[in-house]
Structures are given as structure tokens and as C-alpha cells.
Amino acid sequence: MKVFRLxxxxxxxxxxxxxxxxxxxxxxxxxAELKCVATIxxxxxxxxxxxxxxxxxxxWERRDTPINGVVLGDDTGNxxxxxxxxxxxxxxxxxxxxMADYLLKGYGSSYWVHGLGTAVPAGARxxxxxxxxxxxxxxxxxxxxxxxxxxxxxxxxxxxxxxxSLTLREGTYSRDDVGKAFGLALKSMGAVAARMEALxxxxxxxxxxxxxxxxxxxxxxxxxxxxxxxxQVAGLPKIARPTSSNIAEACSKLSRQYTPEDGATPANYSxxxxxxxxxxxxxxxxxxxxxxxxxxxxxxxxxxxDGIIEFVTDGGTxxxxxxxxxxxxxxxxxxxxxxxxxxxxxxxxxxxFMYPGDMTFSEIMSLAEGxxxxxxxxxxxxxLGAPQKGSCLVFKGDTNIxxxxxxxxxxxxxxxxxxxxxLESYQWPSGSITVIERQGGKVLVNGALAETLWxxxxxxxxxxxxxxxxxxxxxxxNVFCFRKTS
Numbered sequence: 001m002k003v004f005r006l007x008x009x010x011x012x013x014x015x016x017x018x019x020x021x022x023x024x025x026x027x028x029x030x031x032a033e034l035k036c037v038a039t040i041x042x043x044x045x046x047x048x049x050x051x052x053x054x055x056x057x058x059x060w061e062r063r064d065t066p067i068n069g070v071v072l073g074d075d076t077g078n079x080x081x082x083x084x085x086x087x088x089x090x091x092x093x094x095x096x097x098x099m100a101d102y103l104l105k106g107y108g109s110s111y112w113v114h115g116l117g118t119a120v121p122a123g124a125r126x127x128x129x130x131x132x133x134x135x136x137x138x139x140x141x142x143x144x145x146x147x148x149x150x151x152x153x154x155x156x157x158x159x160x161x162x163x164x165s166l167t168l169r170e171g172t173y174s175r176d177d178v179g180k181a182f183g184l185a186l187k188s189m190g191a192v193a194a195r196m197e198a199l200x201x202x203x204x205x206x207x208x209x210x211x212x213x214x215x216x217x218x219x220x221x222x223x224x225x226x227x228x229x230x231x232q233v234a235g236l237p238k239i240a241r242p243t244s245s246n247i248a249e250a251c252s253k254l255s256r257q258y259t260p261e262d263g264a265t266p267a268n269y270s271x272x273x274x275x276x277x278x279x280x281x282x283x284x285x286x287x288x289x290x291x292x293x294x295x296x297x298x299x300x301x302x303x304x305x306d307g308i309i310e311f312v313t314d315g316g317t318x319x320x321x322x323x324x325x326x327x328x329x330x331x332x333x334x335x336x337x338x339x340x341x342x343x344x345x346x347x348x349x350x351x352x353f354m355y356p357g358d359m360t361f362s363e364i365m366s367l368a369e370g371x372x373x374x375x376x377x378x379x380x381x382x383x384l385g386a387p388q389k390g391s392c393l394v395f396k397g398d399t400n401i402x403x404x405x406x407x408x409x410x411x412x413x414x415x416x417x418x419x420x421x422x423l424e425s426y427q428w429p430s431g432s433i434t435v436i437e438r439q440g441g442k443v444l445v446n447g448a449l450a451e452t453l454w455x456x457x458x459x460x461x462x463x464x465x466x467x468x469x470x471x472x473x474x475x476x477x478n479v480f481c482f483r484k485t486s
Contacts, residue, residue: 023042023043023044023045023047023048023051024040024041024042024043024044024045024048024051024088024091025040025041025042026038026039026040026051026052026055027039027041028059028067029067029068030068030084030085030119030121031068031085031119031121031122031154032068032069033234034083034085034119034121034152034154034234035068035069035070035082035083035117035119036068036082036083036084036085036119036121037059037067037068037070037072037082037083037084037116038055038056038059038067038084038085039084039085039086039087040052040084040085040086040087040088041086041087041088042087042088043088043089043090043091044088044090044091044092044095044096044099044129044130044133045091045092045095046092046094046095047095048092048095048099049095049098049099049101049102052099052102053102053110056110056113057110059072060072060110060112067082068082070082072112081112081115081116081117081139081150082115082116082117083116083117083118083119083137083150083152084116084117084118084119084137085119085120085121085124086118086119086120086124086126086130086133086134087120087121087124087125087126088125088126088127088129088130089125089127089128089130090127090128090129090130090131091128091129091130092129093128093129093132093191093192094191095129096129096130096132096133097132097191097192097195099133099136100132100133100135100136100195100199101136101195103116103136103137103138104136104147104195104198104199114139114140115139115140115150116137116150117137117138117139117150117151117152118133118134118135118136118137118150118151118152119137119151119152119153119154119234120134120152120153120154120157120158120159121154121157122154122155122156122157122235123156123157124154124157124158125157125158125159125160126157126158126159126160127158127159127160127161127162127217128160128161128162131159131160131161132192132199134151134159135149135151135199135200135201136199137149137150137151137152138150138151138200147198147200149200149230149231150232151230151231151232152231152232152233152234153220153226153231153232153233153234154233154234154235155233155234155235155236155361155364155365156235158219159219159220159231160217160218160219160220161205161208161209161212161217161218161220162209162212162213162214162216162217162218163209163210163211163212163213163214192206193206200230201229202228202229202230202261203261204228204229204261205229221360221361221362222357222358222359222360222361223352223353223355223356223357223358223359223360223361223364224253224357224358226352227253227256227257227350227352227353227357228253228256228257230257232350233350233352233361236351236352236355236361236364236365237364237365237367237368237371237372237373237374238333238351238352238372238373238374239333239351239354239355239373239374239376239416240330240333240373240374241330241376242309242328242335242354242376242417243294243376243417243418243419244294244297244300244311245293245294245417245418245419246354246416246417246418247297247300247309247311247328247335247354248293248294248296248297248313249353249354249355249356249357249418250335250337250349250353250354251313251322251324251337251339252322253353253357254324254337254339254342254347254349254353255322255324255339255340255341258339258341258342259341296313296314296322297311297312297313298312298313298314299311299312307329307330307331308327308328308329308330309327309328309330310326310327311324311325311326311327311328311337312324312325313325322339322340322341323339323340324337324338324339324340325337325338326338326346326349333351333373334348334351335348335349335351335353335354336348336349337349355380355416356380356381356414356418359380359381363380363381364380367379367380367416374416375416376415376416376417376419377415377416377417378415378416379413379414379415380414380415380416381413381414382411382412382413382414383411383412383413384409384410384411385409385410385411385412387407387408387409388407388408388409388484388485389405389406389407389408389484389485390405390406390407390408390482390483390484390485391403391404391405391406391482391483391485392404392405392406392426392428392434392480392481392482393462393468393480393481393482393483394478394479394480394481395459395461395462395470395478395479395481396477396478396479397459398459398460398461400459400461401478404428404429405429406426406427406428406429406482407426407427408424408425408426408427408482409424409425409427410422410423410424410425411423419439419440420438420439420440421437421438421439422437422438422439423435423436423437424436424437424438426482434446434480435447436450436471436480443471445471445473445480446473448473448474448475448476449474449475450471450472450473450474450480451471451472451474452469452470452471453470453471453472453479458470458479458481459479459481462481462483465483467483467484468481468482468483468484469481469482
């Protein structure tokens with residue numbers, strides 16, 4: 001017999017060995033905009049699954065009475081299934097799993113619960129075990145695409161995942177006691193893992209949950225996380241008239257959502273740097289996480305009369321091709337598209353897919369300042385590059401007319417149309433500054449149009465020097481070069 005203090009970090013907020021006497025509360029109605037037919041609040045505790053069944057059975061008895069515009073008994077084909085609003089700090093994971101199973105596997109007279117979505121309204125929080133139940137929102141389509149996720153997070157709500165501790169107070173425990181406690185933790189982890197497909201729970205989310213310490217919380221607050229984990233976001237301002245870059249970004253997210261994961265997580269793919277330029281605007285997730293760029297479009301047509309943008313990217317026949325095609329309704333600000341990975345299914349693409357992947361909800365809300373739409377020229381991100389020391393050189397032809405130590409600083413901004421603008425400042429010892437502006441394929445040196453020179457076109461003294469970049473001022477004919485200090 002030994003004294004142990006056990007701390008098992010395990011999946012998604014399992015309640016401690018001693019359960020709270022508190023239990024969840026169930027109330028009819030909730031957030032009308034999110035079409036909530038009921039609200040579940042408070043701590044999730046053993047017995048709440050039976051309470052949920054009884055409560056929903058009562059709603060079904062009054063199924064012809066609208067609740068926030070939802071008629072549960074309307075089977076005309078235009079039926080809106082409704083959602084369960086959630087506001088809970090968590091509780092018992094095992095009970096949350098049983099509640100999720102009821103939404104996933106209801107049968108007989110309770111078949112209709114298959115169509116209930118979940119939502120976290122503004123001002124509410126859904127954390128730990130509640131977040132696992134949240135993932136059960138959806139609809140069984142009875143088709144080859146299986147269950148469609150229907151889970152909505154309001155931009156001003158909180159959805160949090162983490163691992164949590166199973167703690168036994170200090171005391172005397174036998175080896176069997178320790179084994180049973182550890183087995184309980186493994187069993188609960190296995191229960192969630194066994195339901196990953198039914199819950200449409202991505203591997204990267206499972207990894208994120210396990211990697212988040214029990215005294216911390218991973219909140220879904222980035223565009224990329226919500227898009228990748230199939231969570232709708234309500235309350236975000238919309239991009240009303242997207243550029244081809246916006247459409248490409250949305251196509252990339254749509255493809256990733258339908259593509260089996262390769263072990264990449266939002267944390268590591270959003271931190272991946274551009275190897276060619278470590279000081280590029282931002283990591284890859286600000287752009288496409290896969291191979292869709294504006295150059296990928298075979299056609300991008302704007303029909304002003306009908307207010308429709310129609311687009312077709314690569315054909316999807318080569319490895320890595322997305323094969324994205326569809327349309328964007330400018331008036332409705334709605335996009336529908338299909339990608340190679342969706343097997344020809346055209347689906348509604350959320351407007352927020354057009355934002356950069358690692359942009360946060362709060363950044364977008366601050367940008368919009370209360371507006372329902374965002375202007376394409378509004379700045380959505382800025383990055384100040386680390387200062388670089390080196391040498392500034394000026395050539396006239398192949399003659400070097402100036403060569404002095406200097407320091408370069410850069411500031412890059414990205415707008416809502418996903419167009420970048422970089423301002424580079426080169427400080428000379430005399431105090432003078434050479435300014436280079438880069439936007440799209442256009443480069444200016446001190447306000448004059450410039451041409452980028454490559455190895456064969458650079459001045460001969462630096463032609464073989466890969467560390468030296470050169471621009472030719474098309475107005476003066478002079479060439480400005482910068483050589484980084486090794």
C-alpha cells in the first residue's frame with residue numbers, strides 16, 4: 001500500500017470522481033436567431049440524459065406549436081429542425097457522451113432528434129464536457145454522405161476544449177485502486193474516440209484537446225479552426241463582393257474540410273513559415289492551406305446583370321488539385337461550390353471561409369466596427385518584419401557608385417480582399433532613406449516603377465551573389481541592391 005496523488009490528463013473535461021449534486025437545467029426556447037427550440041444550462045451530471053429524453057418528449061407533444069419560428073412537426077420538406085442552445089461549464093464526460101448518443105442514435109418515436117443542431121449563443125459558454133455534446137449537433141441524411149454537422153458558435157460566445165485532471169485526494173491506495181482509476185480514464189477517452197466519425201470530430205481537434213493542459217482551455221476563436229472543424233460562426237460581418245483571392249481561400253478551406261487529415265493540426269499548419277521568405281506577410285494559413293491561388297482559376301466571371309460570380313479552378317485531375325467550381329450570389333452574399341474531395345456534391349460555403357485562416361473573430365469584429373459587411377480595402381492584418389542589417393548598393397550600369405552599410409525594416413499589411421502591401425525602408429548612414437513598395441506584382445522604388453533583376457540581369461559585380469537582391473529604377477535607370485549580412 002502506498003500514498004499516491006494521481007493526475008491523469010485525459011480527454012475533454014471528464015468530471016472528477018466526486019460528482020456535483022447540481023445538474024443541468026432544461027428550458028423551452030432560447031436564442032431566436034439561432035433557431036433554438038430549447039436551452040440546456042448548468043453543470044452536466046449523471047441522470048441528465050434521461051432528463052433530456054423526458055424534456056424533448058414534452059416538446060414533441062406540442063410539436064405543432066412554433067418555437068422561435070421552428071415547427072417540429074412540420075414535415076412539408078421545408079422544415080427547420082431547430083437547435084439546442086448550450087450554456088454550460090462542463091461536468092460529467094460520460095453523461096455528455098450519453099446525451100450525444102441520444103442525438104446520434106434516437107429511434108422510434110424519437111427519430112426526430114436526429115435533426116437537432118446545437119448552438120452556443122452570444123454571452124454563453126460551452127466548455128469541457130459541454131463541448132463534446134456540442135459536437136453531436138447535426139442531421140442524419142440517410143444518404144451516402146451520412147450525418148451533416150449542424151453546430152453554431154456565435155462570435156460572442158465561448159466554445160472551449162481541453163484535457164482535464166482525474167484527481168484522487170492524497171491517501172492510501174492499492175495497486176488495484178490506481179489501475180481502476182487509470183482504466184476509467186482510458187475508457188472515457190476511448191468512448192469519445194469511438195464516436196469521432198459519428199460526431200464528425202476531426203483528428204486535429206482530438207489532438208488539440210489532448211494537448212491542452214487541464215488548467216487551460218483551447219477556445220475556438222480563429223477562422224481556420226471553425227472552418228476546419230465544421231463549426232458555423234454566427235454574427236461575423238460578411239465579405240460582400242469577394243476577389244478571386246477570397247474565393248480561392250474559401251475553396252481551400254472547403255477542400256480541407258472534406259479531405260482526410262494527414263496528422264496536421266491547426267497549430268502546426270498555421271505556424272508553418274514561407275521558406276522562401278520568412279518575413280512574408282504571415283504564415284500559409286493567412287493564404288491557402290492547399291494549392292488554390294488566384295492563378296488557379298480557369299475562369300472567373302462577374303455577371304453584373306444577374307449579380308453572380310461564376311468560377312472554375314484547376315480541373316482536379318492532378319495530385320494536389322482542388323477542382324473547385326461554383327458561384328457567388330453578390331446580392332445574397334452566398335457561395336456554393338464543389339471540390340474534388342466532395343465527390344461532386346455542391347454545398348453551401350460559409351461566407352467566413354473567405355477570411356484568412358488564422359484571423360480571430362475579435363480581429364474581424366474590431367475591423368468591422370459594428371458593420372454587417374467588410375470593405376475589401378480594409379486592413380485585416382499587419383506584420384512588422386525584424387530589422388535586417390546589410391549593405392545598400394547603387395549601380396549605374398555595371399559601375400558601383402555607392403556601397404554603404406544600412407538597415408532594412410518592413411511593414412506588410414493584408415486587406416480583406418487578401419491583397420498584400422509591403423513597405424520596405426532602407427536607412428543609410430547619412431540619414432537618407434530608400435523606400436520600396438510592393439503590391440501584387442508591382443514594385444516602386446522611391447515612388448518610381450521598378451523592375452526586379454535576376455541573376456543574368458543584375459550588375460556584373462553582384463550577378464553571382466544570391467544574397468543580393470536588385471531593383472532597377474525605370475525612371476533613372478539606376479539599380480538599387482541590398483546585400484544581407486551573413
